[in-house]
Amino acid sequence: MSPAMSPAALLRALPLAALLLLLLSPARAARQARRPNVVLILTDDQDVCLGGMTPLKKTNALIARMGITFVNAYVPSALCCPSRASILTGKYPHNHHVVNNTLEGNCSSKLWQKIQEPYTFPALLKAMCGYQTFFAGKYLNEYGAEDAGGVGHVPPGWSFWYALEKNSKYYNYTLSVNGKARRHGENYSVDYLTDVLANMSLDFLEYKSNFEPFFMMIATPAPHSPWTPAPQYTKSFQNVSAPRNSNFNIHGKNKHWLIRQAKTPMTNSSIQFLDDAYRKRWQTLLSVDDLIEKLVKKLEVNGELDNTYIFYTSDNGFHTGQFSLPIDKRQLYEFDIKVPLLVRGPGIKPNQTNKMLVANIDLGPTILDIAGYDLNKTQMDGMSLLPLLRGDKNITWRSDFLVEYQGEGYNGSDPTCPGLGPGVTHCFPDCVCEDSYNNTYACVRTLSASWDLQYCEFDDREVFVEVYNLTADPHQINNIAKTIDQEILEKMNYRLMMLQSCSGATCRTPGVFDPGYRFDPRLMFSNHGLRARRFSAQFL
Secondary structure, three states, X not given: OOOOOOHHHHHHHOXXXXXXXXXXXXXXXXXXXXXXXXXXXXXXXXXXXXXXXXXXXXHHHHHHOOOEEEOOEEOOOOOHHHHHHHHHHOOOHHHHOOOOOOOOOOOOOHHHHHHOHHHOHHHHHHHHHOOEEEEEEEOOOOOOOHHHOHHHOOOOOOOEEEEEOOOOOOOOOEEEEOOEEEEOOOOHHHHOHHHHHHHHHHHHHHHOOXXXXXXXXXXXXXXXXXXXXOHHHOOOOOOOOOOOOOXXXXXXXXXXXXXXXXXXXXXXXXXXXXXXXHHHHHHHHHHXXXXXXXXXXHHHHOOOHHHEEEEEEEOXXXXXXXXXXXXXXXXXXXXXXXXXXXEEOOOOOOOEEEOOOEEHHHHHHHHHHHOOOOHHHOOOOOOXXXXXXXXOOOOOXXXXXXXXXXXXXXXXXXXXXXXXXXXXXXXXXXXXXXXXXXXXXXXXXXXXOOOEEEEEEEOOOOOOEEEEEOOOOOOOOOOOOOOOOHHXXXXXXXXXXXXXXXXXXXXXXXXXXXXXXXXXXOHHHHOHHHHHHHHHOOOO
8 A cells, every 4th residue: 555645745646627626715715605685575465555564664775775776676476475476586477377375376386396396596596506594483384384395395405494385374384394294373572474584584684504695485374364463563553554545445436346346435344444454564664664674784794795685575555545445455556566665785875765677587597697607598487687786888788568467256155255256265254355257367567668467367257457557547446447548458458469479589689669569450350369378377
């Protein structure tokens, strides 16, 4: 056996390539460590149109004022599970096939787990970019269902997994802790979910590896029902009530029948109920504000704040009394589809406002772009926001995007209001219903230099159309479908058909009012199959 070589002799014997690799490996490790970290905070049902950001003083100071606020940020479907699926996949609902909050609607179903989960952006971050990944909070509404693997199922892409079983709660819930069930009770000091998520996040930042960049997704229950505030905040905002803007407690004339069926004026008890809900929603958000403060302070103490992007957004908006609908989301109007989006991070100048039209399908591409992943290797429909975050000049950006929703309704009557017959759901005691099977619609939301427009078609016997000019009518009171120029209607109809059939790059083609847009009326007839697909496709 040869005698042991000295370190100097060993270095002399190494091939040049191997020697360079050995010498450069510390520098490579340093570069790896310097890659940006990313934190995504996702709230549940937080509006932006009705003052939803007002109670978040710390969040506004620590993220908005230190970075950029996107004032035209939207979701492609105003419902929890389809919207969250869009965030994770970077795709429109017609491409990820999650259409509602049920297993039958593909929410955390076996099919979702097989077809979509392996290609979510966190899975790519971990497998292809070397990120350590952390999830805490509400995942998808049916996560943990026994028919879909229970809480033992941990989606690919997560190094650390602390997911809520099913829908938002504040007490008496079960978490999947890396696939093992952990039951929580109703002791505030150890069980209040928003605080539990904060503590888990701080623990991760304390004990994670310092040799890999990290991605954190923290999905709070607030301000979703049952709107249970922390005890120290139960007396906050006692004089606050839901905004009485111009579309509050009015009849939704010239709108889809589901909106028209709402009773106007609302009863005193309904108004008292929604005011109470609005107040409690704000109260629950105060704990989210505390979470943000703790998180930012911990990143600062760790010396990681300057190298970390922090995104703050919601899965959908909310309404409280608009068009006499008491409380919910899932409608096509601004209050339900528009969400907050704040970002701070490396290279982002403070206290900025951006008016570009962005959507939550852009979050996945943006975070992958930050990590250095080649977006051409994905099938995502969204666009990277990184050029906007950096303040790049002469950017070509979208002027429209797609909104789509498949209504829910029972075959039988809603037990709250049996007299209404089958097909409606989410009904209140005064028999105002928030959804129905034919509350199925698709919209083109356009924001260009010349137009601020929304064009929507319903899948019902009427093929009902709603069109709003938001420059003249920001609260969407007057449906102008019967008075707007016929040529615009035809162009918007065709654009809607194209978007409903898009995938990947074809979802980013020029909109109706863009210079590069081309419209041939004959295509409306030769492509009639596109429209049939939009309203009759069986996703599952």
